[in-house]
Amino acid sequence: MNPARALRDSGIILWRQLVQLPRIPEVLVFALIQPVMFVLLFRYVFGGAIATPGESYVNYLMPGIFAQTVAFGAVASGIGLAEDLRRGIIDRFRSLPMARSAVLVGRTVSDLVRNFAVVAVMYVVGLLVGFRPEGSIAAQVLAFLLLLLTSFAFSWIGVVIALSMKTVEAVQSAGFIWLFPLTFASSAFVPTDTMPTWLQVFADNQPFTIVVNAVRALFLDQPVGNYVWLTLAWMIGITAVMIPLATRQYRRRSA
Amino acid sequence: MPGEPSAGNAIQAEGLRKAFGKTQALDGVDLAVPRGIVYGLLGPNGAGKSTVVRILSTLLRPDSGSATVDGIDVLRDPGAVRRHIGLAGQYAAVDEYLTGRENLVMFGRLSGLRKSVARERADELLERFDLVDAADRPSKGYSGGMRRRLDLAASLASRPPILFLDEPTTGLDPRSRLGMWGIINELVGDGTTVLLTTQYLEEADRLAARIAVIDHGRVIAEGTPAQLKARVGGEALEVAVVDAADLEAARAIVAGVASDEVFVEPERRRVRAAVADGPSALGRVSAEIGAAGIATEDLGLHRPTLDEVFLALTGRPAAEEAE
Ligand SMILES: Nc1ncnc2c1ncn2[C@@H]1O[C@H](COP(=O)(O)OP(=O)(O)O)[C@@H](O)[C@H]1O
Ligand SMILES: [Mg+2]
Numbered sequence: 073m074n075p076a077r078a079l080r081d082s083g084i085i086l087w088r089q090l091v092q093l094p095r096i097p098e099v100l101v102f103a104l105i106q107p108v109m110f111v112l113l114f115r116y117v118f119g120g121a122i123a124t125p126g127e128s129y130v131n132y133l134m135p136g137i138f139a140q141t142v143a144f145g146a147v148a149s150g151i152g153l154a155e156d157l158r159r160g161i162i163d164r165f166r167s168l169p170m171a172r173s174a175v176l177v178g179r180t181v182s183d184l185v186r187n188f189a190v191v192a193v194m195y196v197v198g199l200l201v202g203f204r205p206e207g208s209i210a211a212q213v214l215a216f217l218l219l220l221l222t223s224f225a226f227s228w229i230g231v232v233i234a235l236s237m238k239t240v241e242a243v244q245s246a247g248f249i250w251l252f253p254l255t256f257a258s259s260a261f262v263p264t265d266t267m268p269t270w271l272q273v274f275a276d277n278q279p280f281t282i283v284v285n286a287v288r289a290l291f292l293d294q295p296v297g298n299y300v301w302l303t304l305a306w307m308i309g310i311t312a313v314m315i316p317l318a319t320r321q322y323r324r325r326s327a
Numbered sequence: 328m329p330g331e332p333s334a335g336n337a338i339q340a341e342g343l344r345k346a347f348g349k350t351q352a353l354d355g356v357d358l359a360v361p362r363g364i365v366y367g368l369l370g371p372n373g374a375g376k377s378t379v380v381r382i383l384s385t386l387l388r389p390d391s392g393s394a395t396v397d398g399i400d401v402l403r404d405p406g407a408v409r410r411h412i413g414l415a416g417q418y419a420a421v422d423e424y425l426t427g428r429e430n431l432v433m434f435g436r437l438s439g440l441r442k443s444v445a446r447e448r449a450d451e452l453l454e455r456f457d458l459v460d461a462a463d464r465p466s467k468g469y470s471g472g473m474r475r476r477l478d479l480a481a482s483l484a485s486r487p488p489i490l491f492l493d494e495p496t497t498g499l500d501p502r503s504r505l506g507m508w509g510i511i512n513e514l515v516g517d518g519t520t521v522l523l524t525t526q527y528l529e530e531a532d533r534l535a536a537r538i539a540v541i542d543h544g545r546v547i548a549e550g551t552p553a554q555l556k557a558r559v560g561g562e563a564l565e566v567a568v569v570d571a572a573d574l575e576a577a578r579a580i581v582a583g584v585a586s587d588e589v590f591v592e593p594e595r596r597r598v599r600a601a602v603a604d605g606p607s608a609l610g611r612v613s614a615e616i617g618a619a620g621i622a623t624e625d626l627g628l629h630r631p632t633l634d635e636v637f638l639a640l641t642g643r644p645a646a647e648e649a650e
Contacts, residue, residue, distance in 0.1 A: 084436050092424040095465060160420035164481070167384045169409040170437040 078171035085178025107141045134198040135288035136260030142223035145187045146230030147247040153234040154243040180227040187223040206293040215290035225307040228314035235321035279306040337362045337520035343392035352378045354544035367535030368524040375544040376524035384414045413482030416493030423467040438485035452480040472503030492523045562605040567625035580615045584608035
């Protein structure tokens with residue numbers, strides 16, 4: 073299959089996903105409700121009890137919320153694909169002379185668009201509850217780009233999970249389970265130095281913390297260290313492993 | 328779009344076998360489907376019909392065996408096969424959030440049509456399948472019959488020479504079913520080859536020029552509907568008389584049209600025999616019985632059901648297995 077055809081077919085699937093988006097408002101609403109709840113919960117319930125030296129808690133929190141929002145987007149990617157498999161539309165796509173990668177690429181790119189919209193709304197929500205980013209425009213744009221790259225990488229994980237499971241329900245549970253330890257045993261909501269050593273070692277070195285640290289430093293105008301490079305390396309690495317895995321599973325998948 | 332049609336059968340399959348875990352879904356299926364006809368694949372639920380369709384439409388690889396579609400090897404060149412086929416029915420669907428028109432344009436483009444061509448083709452298909460009024464509504468709101476028509480239309484976007492229809496009328500009300508039959512007949516008129524799976528003997532009989540009966544992953548009979556019905560005894564004519572004294576006279580009249588032995592059941596006052604040409608036999612018997620002044624309780628044709636076909640071919644009823 074030539075690359076021009078693959079690009080064209082992915083574009084058609086992307087078009088399909090984007091046309092669907094406003095027609096299934098629940099998807100967008102649920103994508104927003106969850107992070108908004110987390111903002112309210114952490115900002116007003118737990119926040120007062122969490123010490124973040126040198127930074128207001130809401131400033132500390134919001135970059136973590138952005139990162140968690142894009143990570144949880146992986147669940148929506150997986151469920152959407154699982155629904156398509158269940159309905160049989162994937163079988164029709166697989167019976168057409170279209171590029172094999174197009175269905176998955178079109179979906180993950182459209183998830184990127186959705187996640188961008190959700191994070192943009194969350195940014196405004198953050199401003200409303202007192203988030204005051206101090207980073208330069210360029211730094212904040214870079215932070216957004218890193219979030220989008222993370223969204224893309226995590227969507228592919230969601231796709232691989234969807235293709236490995238038999239039912240939509242299984243995709244839903246399996247899609248969430250790994251995200252809880254990853255996003256909570258991290259620096260997203262609390263500084264890791266209060267954690268027991270064994271957990272801290274995991275929390276400080278796992279990719280989600282690295283993303284959070286990178287975007288937090290960029291939004292808050294703090295020293296960013298190696299975190300931008302580490303984020304790029306991790307997310308490109310995850311994507312590079314997941315794309316061929318997903319494409320292989322897609323070829324073999326029988327509903 | 329499709330390349331030049333190659334000589335020989337539209338579909339040819341040899342020794343297809345496929346197991347899902349412990350279930351031997353296909354246990355050596357051979358098929359030879361000539362061009363330009365509806366070929367019926369008739370069997371009960373769980374017989375292996377969809378598995379055959381899925382293998383031939385490149386969705387599934389068999390454990391062993393080989394197949395060609397439009398002369399192209401399904402296993403060696405699945406990508407080329409996909410340019411020659413359309414798939415609709417049990418295992419293909421449309422996007423319920425897109426409108427009918429959007430679906431047709433999308434599937435047309437994904438089949439390789441340019442945007443303008445795909446749009447024209449969509450208009451044409453909406454017209455042909457009586458979907459113009461609903462064209463710009465999301466297909467989620469369509470009735471069952473409309474959705475099947477859209478599903479079939481979507482499979483025709485690129486004018487494939489070979490069409491797989493997997494139980495296209497299952498779950499439809501009788502009127503929509505009749506409409507679908509009309510559409511399928513038209514397609515064959517255009518020169519398309521259709522492989523149709525069905526659980527209904529009547530459907531296969533009405534549409535198919537040839538039928539393969541499939542059971543437990545094997546083809547257990549093959550031929551024209553007439554040949555098949557001849558093997559199971561075809562249609563039977565039954566007369567029930569009011570007065571047992573008329574039984575002998577009724578037997579004699581039925582014997583005049585019977586293609587085989589005449590059975591008499593004295594305790595139910597019934598006479599029954601296989602007939603070659605049901606309607607004309609029925610007309611003759613009814614006229615003669617009327618002329619003889621015999622009062623009847625019941626007089627009619629009895630067409631063999633799928634169960635009877637299976638009973639005749641396998642000596643046991645059609646297996647009812649959950650899918
Ligand atoms: N993906 C699958 N996984 C497990 N078993 C399957 C699968 N597909 C079909 N089968 C089994 O294979 C047999 C044939 O199925 P199928 O081809 O769908 O029959 P039909 O279409 O004639 O109803 C059935 O016993 C069915 O349960
Ligand atoms: Mg089936």
